[in-house]
Amino acid sequence: MARRLNLEEIGRRAGVSRSTVSRVVNDDPNVSLKTKKRVEAVITETGYRPHAAARSLALNSTDVLGLVIPSAVETLFADPYFGRLIFGISRATNEVQMTLTLFLFGDVPDEESIISRVVSPGLVDGVIVTATTMGDPLIDYLRGAEMPFVVIGRPDDGGPVFSVDVDNRGGARAAALHLANLGRRRMALISAPANTSAGVDRTSGFLDGLAESDLDLEGRIREGDWTEGSGRAAMEELLADQPDAVFAASDRMAVGAMSAIRAAGLRCPEDVGVVSFDGLIAPDQTSPPLTSVVQPVRKVGERAVKLLKAVVDDTVALPECIVFPTELAVGGSCGALPEKVL
Amino acid sequence: MARRLNLEEIGRRAGVSRSTVSRVVNDDPNVSLKTKKRVEAVITETGYRPHAAARSLALNSTDVLGLVIPSAVETLFADPYFGRLIFGISRATNEVQMTLTLFLFGDVPDEESIISRVVSPGLVDGVIVTATTMGDPLIDYLRGAEMPFVVIGRPDDGGPVFSVDVDNRGGARAAALHLANLGRRRMALISAPANTSAGVDRTSGFLDGLAESDLDLEGRIREGDWTEGSGRAAMEELLADQPDAVFAASDRMAVGAMSAIRAAGLRCPEDVGVVSFDGLIAPDQTSPPLTSVVQPVRKVGERAVKLLKAVVDDTVALPECIVFPTELAVGGSCGALPEKVL
DNA sequence: ATGAAAGCGCTAACAG
DNA sequence: CTGTTAGCGCTTTCAT
Numbered sequence: 001m002a003r004r005l006n007l008e009e010i011g012r013r014a015g016v017s018r019s020t021v022s023r024v025v026n027d028d029p030n031v032s033l034k035t036k037k038r039v040e041a042v043i044t045e046t047g048y049r050p051h052a053a054a055r056s057l058a059l060n061s062t063d064v065l066g067l068v069i070p071s072a073v074e075t076l077f078a079d080p081y082f083g084r085l086i087f088g089i090s091r092a093t094n095e096v097q098m099t100l101t102l103f104l105f106g107d108v109p110d111e112e113s114i115i116s117r118v119v120s121p122g123l124v125d126g127v128i129v130t131a132t133t134m135g136d137p138l139i140d141y142l143r144g145a146e147m148p149f150v151v152i153g154r155p156d157d158g159g160p161v162f163s164v165d166v167d168n169r170g171g172a173r174a175a176a177l178h179l180a181n182l183g184r185r186r187m188a189l190i191s192a193p194a195n196t197s198a199g200v201d202r203t204s205g206f207l208d209g210l211a212e213s214d215l216d217l218e219g220r221i222r223e224g225d226w227t228e229g230s231g232r233a234a235m236e237e238l239l240a241d242q243p244d245a246v247f248a249a250s251d252r253m254a255v256g257a258m259s260a261i262r263a264a265g266l267r268c269p270e271d272v273g274v275v276s277f278d279g280l281i282a283p284d285q286t287s288p289p290l291t292s293v294v295q296p297v298r299k300v301g302e303r304a305v306k307l308l309k310a311v312v313d314d315t316v317a318l319p320e321c322i323v324f325p326t327e328l329a330v331g332g333s334c335g336a337l338p339e340k341v342l
Numbered sequence: 343m344a345r346r347l348n349l350e351e352i353g354r355r356a357g358v359s360r361s362t363v364s365r366v367v368n369d370d371p372n373v374s375l376k377t378k379k380r381v382e383a384v385i386t387e388t389g390y391r392p393h394a395a396a397r398s399l400a401l402n403s404t405d406v407l408g409l410v411i412p413s414a415v416e417t418l419f420a421d422p423y424f425g426r427l428i429f430g431i432s433r434a435t436n437e438v439q440m441t442l443t444l445f446l447f448g449d450v451p452d453e454e455s456i457i458s459r460v461v462s463p464g465l466v467d468g469v470i471v472t473a474t475t476m477g478d479p480l481i482d483y484l485r486g487a488e489m490p491f492v493v494i495g496r497p498d499d500g501g502p503v504f505s506v507d508v509d510n511r512g513g514a515r516a517a518a519l520h521l522a523n524l525g526r527r528r529m530a531l532i533s534a535p536a537n538t539s540a541g542v543d544r545t546s547g548f549l550d551g552l553a554e555s556d557l558d559l560e561g562r563i564r565e566g567d568w569t570e571g572s573g574r575a576a577m578e579e580l581l582a583d584q585p586d587a588v589f590a591a592s593d594r595m596a597v598g599a600m601s602a603i604r605a606a607g608l609r610c611p612e613d614v615g616v617v618s619f620d621g622l623i624a625p626d627q628t629s630p631p632l633t634s635v636v637q638p639v640r641k642v643g644e645r646a647v648k649l650l651k652a653v654v655d656d657t658v659a660l661p662e663c664i665v666f667p668t669e670l671a672v673g674g675s676c677g678a679l680p681e682k683v684l
Numbered sequence: 685a686t687g688a689a690a691g692c693g694c695t696a697a698c699a700g
Numbered sequence: 701c702t703g704t705t706a707g708c709g710c711t712t713t714c715a716t
Contacts, residue, residue: 006693017703022695030701047487053398053464054693057708062395064443072432074640077425086428087419090446099459101406101443104432117441122395122709145389228627259629285570287601298416348709359687364711374685396709399692464693 005048014042025050056122064099065308066118066127070111070138072104075227076131079252080280081297085152088301089128096309103127119145126312128152128304133195150308152300154197160319162311164304168198168277169205171293171326172247175275176209178291178328179245182335184273188220188243190234190253199223202249202277224253231256239264245273245334251281254290258333269335279329288332295326347390356384367392398464406441407650408460408469412453412480414446417569418473421594422622423639427494430643431470438651445469461487468654470494470646475537492650494642496539502661504653506646510540510619511547513635513668514589517617518551520633520670521587524677526615530562530585532576532595541565544591544619566595573598581606587615587676593623596632600675611677621671630674637668 003009007018007025014021016035023031024039031039042048056062067089069082076082086102093100103118105111118127119142126148132138134156142149143159151163179187189206192199203221210216220241222234231253238246239260248254254276261268268274269288279294303322310316330336345351349360349367356363358377365373366381373381384390398404409431411424418424428444435442445460447453460469461484468490474480476498484491485501493505521529531548534541545563552558562583566572573595580588581602590596596618603614610616611630621636645664652658672678 004693007695008693018694019696019704020702023702026695032701035701049458049462051399051464051693052459052462053395053404054708055464055695056395057393057399057692057710058694058696060708072429074426074429077429078422080420083419083425084416086444087414087416087446090414090444091448094447094452094456097455099443099445099465101441102428102432103441104429105436106433110436113439114436116391117394120391120394122393122397123441229624232626259627263629282571284574285601287605346709349711350709360710361688361712362686365686368711372685377685393709396692397711399694399708400710400712402692 005046006051010039010042010046010048013046014039060122061312062122062125063097064101064124065093065305066101066103066124068103068118068127068129068138069131070105070129070136071131071133072106074106075225078228079226079250081250081278082131084280084297085130085301088298089305091298092302092305096305098125098309115141118142119147126150126308128308131196133193134197134200135195148308148311150304150311152304154201155321156197162307162316162319162321164300164307164322164324165197166295166300166324167326168201168295169208171277171295171328172202172205172249173209173212174326174328175247175277175293176206176215177213178330178336179247179273179275179334180209180213180215182245182273184245184335185215186220186242186244187215187217188238188241188246189217189222190231190238190246190248190257191221191223192249192253193225194223199249206247224249224256226250226252228252228256228259232260235260236264239266239272243272245275248274248276251276251278251290251292254292254333255281255286258286258290269333273335274333275328276333279327283331286331286333291331291334291336292329293326294329296324300324347388348393352381352384352388352390355388356381402464404464404467405439406443406466407435407647408443408445408466410445410460410469410471410480411473412447412471412478413473413475414448416448417567420570421568421592423592423620424473426622426639427472427643430640431647433640434644434647438647440467440651457483460484461489468492468650470650473538475535476539476542477537490650490653492646492653494646496543497663498539504649504658504661504663506642506649506664506666507539508637508642508666509668510543510637511550513619513637513670514544514547514591515551515554516668516670517589517619517635518548518557519555520672520678521589521615521617521676522551522555522557524587524615526587526677527557528562528584528586529557529559530580530583530588531559531564532573532580532588532590532599533563533565534591534595535567536565541591548589566591566598568592568594570594570598570601574602577602578606581608581614585614587617590616590618593618593620593632593634596634596675597623597628600628600632611675615677616675617670618675621669625673628673628675633673633676633678634671635668636671638666642666
């Protein structure tokens with residue numbers, strides 16, 4: 001009695017061939033309504049599910065997408081950015097009826113074994129790569145392996161790739177202009193790692209904005225590592241130069257900076273205005289609410305999935321670089337709002 | 343020339359049969375060193391990788407584990423708990439040379455389609471289920487589907503299941519005793535959702551501790567939803583009853599509570615002591631540092647993976663319920679430390 | 685130590 | 701509309 005439940009067996013029970021059952025399962029119109037009903041009855045009754053691996057083998061397509069995050073240290077996951085991104089990507093993957101697999105490789109040396117799994121045929125149809133550092137060999141490796149992929153972020157240099165990014169440079173520039181318009185003159189910068197494209201772009205964008213306002217950092221710059229702790233440490237150092245405003249390249253670092261400002265007995269925004277990048281901190285989570293350059297994290301994830309699917313299905317011609325605009329959301333931390341609103 | 347790269351093709355190039363190549367790939371000792379070298383050379387040269395789906399079909403095993411998170415709303419991902427858990431599980435999965443796939447189903451109605459994918463054969467060998475609510479039909483469904491699974495948390499009622507949990511009750515009890523020992527008398531509770539086992543257990547544990555100290559909540563209890571905002575709102579209400587201490591069932595909610603206390607012009611720990619559950623907030627992220635019941639999130643994830651693998655490999659007999667101890671980490675928020683340390 | 689052949693469960697081209 | 705058949709790429713007896 002304990003026969004394996006496969007097309008053949010379902011067919012046997014319904015009195016048809018396995019092809020017919022396959023047609024029913026795949027909604028092929030070439031099945032009489034009567035037969036279809038009978039087969040469907042057997043399927044529900046037995047709880048039959050097609051064997052995913054067998055189907056993948058026959059179709060040469062898995063309906064699985066991979067999300068690759070190199071340099072996935074634990075602190076990375078403390079940043080709300082990744083939670084949101086994974087959430088958005090997962091949602092979008094479900095929407096296109098696919099499955100998401102996660103490849104995180106941290107400092108451990110399992111890196112090689114993971115990468116070889118990523119590119120092995122029959123496991124995933126394509127991958128989304130994010131959080132790469134500039135010059136990461138992974139990109140070239142994927143290219144060589146003929147594995148379809150989409151990069152979230154700005155691909156550093158070389159050959160054309162499909163990518164989805166946000167306008168980091170424009171957003172950071174807007175932050176600088178905003179602070180300058182509010183009359184801030186001694187600005188400081190807590191930058192993101194210079195080996196990431198977001199880090200580079202946010203820094204150059206902020207400098208763009210300062211230059212347009214005839215301002216200069218005059219050395220008031222410290223590099224953080226995305227964490228709250230690094231933001232706090234950076235701010236502590238910067239305070240020695242008495243800045244009247246600071247731009248932190250991520251929300252988390254801004255939160256750290258604000259706590260350093262407060263700990264130094266200074267007020268935000270009166271003494272030091274703060275603007276950050278991400279827009280992931282709810283207004284009621286900091287006091288005053290953070291003014292931040294909002295990036296559409298979830299949209300980025302969704303778009304990456306759609307783009308990857310198009311690449312996999314080969315329904316897209318040239319490598320596309322999609323860039324989403326960012327938007328400055330004004331809270332109270334920059335000093336733009338009247339006191340009572342804060 | 344563009345032949346598909348498979349065992350046959352590698353064999354052709356190396357002048358051996360596909361069986362021999364298979365043996366080489368799988369480290370079968372029955373291959374002469376000479377042949378082995380030759381075949382390996384061809385493999386490296388061509389960049390051959392075995393086809394995962396084909397292998398899964400032949401072996402009836404995928405080497406893929408699934409992580410299922412029902413009720414995965416976006417706010418859930420703002421909690422550092424899940425980032426840590428996913429990280430730990432991912433690490434452990436890599437360690438056993440397997441791949442992790444993620445099944446998140448939120449409020450969208452793709453739920454059914456995802457569930458059916460979870461249990462379809464040939465996709466994953468087993469799944470880890472977490473963040474379930476009590477009485478979640480998913481558990482019964484998995485049981486019926488013969489899909490090996492391990493629950494993170496306490497399985498509510500029914501049949502025996504494999505599970506990994508932390509001692510929520512004991513940890514919460516310790517929090518109550520600690521506060522009572524410090525002389526706090528009017529305690530309040532910000533509980534976690536009552537439809538989760540962690541919520542229930544932490545509440546009853548805290549009540550245990552109070553009872554042992556001859557104390558009572560006298561109605562000073564509000565239910566939060568794990569978020570910082572809910573913690574703040576709960577605390578605002580509770581302050582009307584002038585508690586001298588509060589236990590928040592999660593770090594995030596405690597952070598919200600602390601901000602409500604400060605906003606009301608009260609001091610922590612002098613006016614209101616705060617103890618939380620999770621131990622995921624770094625000491626320098628709140629002021630004063632949170633006193634918290636630490637749960638070993640990463641260990642839980644790792645243990646769940648190992649247990650699941652054992653279940654899949656059928657190397658474990660009876661359903662095991664593993665419970666990790668928790669530990670109270672004393673910061674300054676409960677008032678246990680002298681002022682200058684804060 | 686190596687090769688031949690069967691089979692994992694599915695799809696799809698072909699025949700009727 | 702339905703059944704037959706030949707693979708998809710791999711593992712695994714069974715010969716040799």
